């Protein structure tokens with residue numbers, strides 16, 4: 001089969017499509033998906049650059065790229081009960097190194113769900129990693145619900161644009177932070193109030209929040225001390241010595257005020273997101289669907305750090 005691989009770590013130019021890559025073998029708890037599309041996430045670029053090669057991503061080179069996927073199931077393992085051959089599915093691999101951007105991808109049954117039916121299968125690939133991150137940060141870590149006041153940074157990006165809509169749907173009053181060009185876009189997602197980080201530092205925000213979700217991963221809790229007060233929860237997306245230590249303290253029940261989200265793929269969360277999409281409560285914004293041979297351009301775009309919504313690689317002709 002064809003596969004998008006890298007033989008060494010480095011800049012986006014190390015990515016290449018090759019033929020003759022072995023088709024994955026279906027395990028008893030897995031499904032094989034004929035891939036329609038994959039979305040590109042900042043983590044794809046980090047993995048390709050070798051960022052986690054000595055820690056969490058030790059899969060050998062050459063290595064397949066890609067974490068998000070949508071497509072049609074062509075094979076199911078003997079213990080698979082929820083999914084059948086022919087189902088249109090979307091999902092994210094929990095294999096830290098990734099490996100789904102190829103003609104066929106193997107995922108655990110628990111990592112995929114039936115794709116939403118109100119959007120194209122290609123566009124469904126935009127959802128799994130980014131929207132599950134937003135859902136798990138807001139609902140599971142921060143307990144966002146009716147009446148909470150929430151501020152989201154990176155509100156126009158892959159994670160942030162889902163987070164604005166999800167927080168609103170959970171019943172919160174939602175405010176966002178983005179750059180000047182994205183203010184109208186973030187307002188259109190349902191934010192009550194939008195701040196321009198190019199014009200105002202966090203200290204200038206005259207508001208109090210129960211939760212600040214740093215989807216952009218550009219801030220520290222201390223940047224928002226006045227807005228969070230003693231009891232507000234700050235959750236970031238980016239691991240650092242400090243955020244890892246804070247998350248450890250939270251898991252040890254010492255202090256739950258500063259958190260770090262680690263997205264994991266769950267068929268229940270994916271099904272919830274598909275329901276919200278099909279009932280018009282959530283909508284992915286697709287900046288661009290790149291063609292298969294534009295993988296280098298797609299990685300260049302995600303590395304800019306200024307994508308609006310999501311970018312996708314489409315495999316279907």
Ligand SMILES: NC(=O)c1ccc[n+]([C@@H]2O[C@H](COP(=O)([O-])OP(=O)(O)OC[C@H]3O[C@@H](n4cnc5c(N)ncnc54)[C@H](OP(=O)(O)O)[C@@H]3O)[C@@H](O)[C@H]2O)c1
Pocket residue numbers: 041042043129130133153154155156157158159160178179180182197215216217218236237238239260261262263302304305306307308309
């Ligand atoms: N821990 C996890 O499980 C997990 C999961 C998903 C993502 N992440 C991480 O979360 C981060 C965001 O992911 P993403 O998919 O949303 O990325 P993305 O689509 O590239 O979006 C990045 C966002 O950051 C904003 N931004 C750029 N420069 C900024 C600055 N100086 N100050 C404030 N905001 C700024 C951009 O807004 P403008 O374009 O308006 O500038 C954009 O909205 C990445 O670091 C990613 O690796 C972690």
